[in-house]
Amino acid sequence: MTREHYLTAQQARDFYNRMGKRQDWQRFYEGRAIDELLRHGMFDRAAAVFELGCGTGALAEELLRHYLPPQASYVGVDISPVMVELSRQRLTPFGERARVFESEEAFEFSRYATHCDRFVSVYVLDLLSPEAIHQVLDQAYALLNHQGKLCLITLTEGSTPLSWAIISLWRGVRCISPGLVGGCRPLRIPLYLSRERWQIEFDQTVSAAGVPSEIVLASKKLIAQD
């Protein structure tokens, strides 16, 4: 069995510092999945959004401009200072409603926000190790209000001949050097969601330009100690 390699936090920071604004070029395959997330995330009922790995702030701008109620607030974090600066510039028109922080390697979201009712992360979990994904989900569970929703998109497994071929190629490239594909790998996010904690409300795979993405919306279930 081949051993999976993941980018270290420093490698991810360096990669996305170099990527900068060019991250938005990925919209050719990300856009369709993001549209589905926006359509089904009930953002018009959200008062506080937290985003892990906000990149250039493109999704935050769309949420604040078109989907969230006027009083709703947004907090984004990213490990790359270049991305944080790009997001801050982009979100300047929203003033105090939008705040963006450079995050540390450790996932401690309570440093940046006390609660949220949408926890969003788009094409980020697919570059983290399984242990890191579990840490993120634990932190998301702690941060979300009782009616809160997890709103995730990841690269996923191919489900058509074209997407299957593209994902096989992607895997081959990643095997040679994870950095060539930004560390991302196909992931089935429902496999990481414990049934005690999360109720999956929406799970759909869409392909754009042959690249498959999985959109998962899950609401937080209350467990005994909550």
Ligand SMILES: C[S@@+](CC[C@H](N)C(=O)[O-])C[C@H]1O[C@@H](n2cnc3c(N)ncnc32)[C@H](O)[C@@H]1O
């Ligand atoms: C593939 S990009 C996606 C950016 C944005 N969500 C989008 O869809 O355009 C991954 C983003 O996650 C950030 N990132 C990677 N590892 C991270 C970590 N451990 N903590 C916070 N952000 C991270 C990167 O700096 C980058 O901005």
